[in-house]
Amino acid sequence: MHNQSNIEIGEQFLAAYKDHNWEGIRKLLHPSVKWTLPGNGAISGTAKGMEAVINRVKSIVDGKVNTQIHGILVGQNGLTLSLHNSAVSEDGRVLEEELATVLTIESELITKIDTYLSDVDGMEQYFLK
Numbered sequence: 001m002h003n004q005s006n007i008e009i010g011e012q013f014l015a016a017y018k019d020h021n022w023e024g025i026r027k028l029l030h031p032s033v034k035w036t037l038p039g040n041g042a043i044s045g046t047a048k049g050m051e052a053v054i055n056r057v058k059s060i061v062d063g064k065v066n067t068q069i070h071g072i073l074v075g076q077n078g079l080t081l082s083l084h085n086s087a088v089s090e091d092g093r094v095l096e097e098e099l100a101t102v103l104t105i106e107s108e109l110i111t112k113i114d115t116y117l118s119d120v121d122g123m124e125q126y127f128l129k
Contacts, residue, residue: 041124
């Protein structure tokens, strides 16, 4: 079943993220993957290509962000990860946001990632340029 394989890709992506398994993430990505993230913070904009996406994940991990999953929503061409991020930086900045990360999947590879945030200003302040 097509949609079931999409769920498995989402679960594998989240597990690799949690384990800091960069090669595991790389195996799930199409070489020309693009990841959009709103705002003007250090991690905002469009990351283009596998290495740029991996570097964005590393930046989020380096920010000590704790990600909790609310659920996985299935669509015809991919899925949406309903998530909550929280973190406190060494200098006391706080990140607290709800987010939806939409994964577009083609031929069992993630071709596009679009992230939608509940607090773009908070993310910008947490991930300073």
